Amino acid sequence: MVTRRMIALPGLLSVVLFAGCSAISTTPEGRSVELVTEKPSGSCKALGDAVGSQGNWITGDYTSNENLLIGARNDLRNRAAKMGGNYVWVQNSANTNAWGSKGTTNTTVLGVVYRCE
Numbered sequence: 001m002v003t004r005r006m007i008a009l010p011g012l013l014s015v016v017l018f019a020g021c022s023a024i025s026t027t028p029e030g031r032s033v034e035l036v037t038e039k040p041s042g043s044c045k046a047l048g049d050a051v052g053s054q055g056n057w058i059t060g061d062y063t064s065n066e067n068l069l070i071g072a073r074n075d076l077r078n079r080a081a082k083m084g085g086n087y088v089w090v091q092n093s094a095n096t097n098a099w100g101s102k103g104t105t106n107t108t109v110l111g112v113v114y115r116c117e
Contacts, residue, residue: 021063023071024054029081033088035073035111040087044116047083052076053108057098060105068095068107076109085113
């Protein structure tokens with residue numbers, strides 16, 4: 001006997017899988033956060049560290065490396081905006097792969113969040 005749940009499950013899994021393939025988007029507040037590779041100078045106050053990440057062992061193999069990186073950077077922007085920051089001094093980024101994966105499954109970006117006037 002086929003139930004509604006049995007019919008809906010493959011569709012739900014497809015939606016989750018394909019949603020994981022696109023880059024995390026920026027929030028309206030996150031769009032105004034600038035990522036920089038040098039420590040901001042002038043009247044800037046450090047607010048703390050933040051980490052942005054995209055990918056996991058399920059969706060990572062189906063997400064392009066470009067979308068993993070863009071998504072991690074956008075996640076970092078969104079987190080910095082929630083902290084009240086408008087600049088992030090990017091300290092490091094790392095790619096990891098899950099056991100048995102075909103390549104990169106997660107990208108993580110670490111930075112120091114600043115509020116600059």
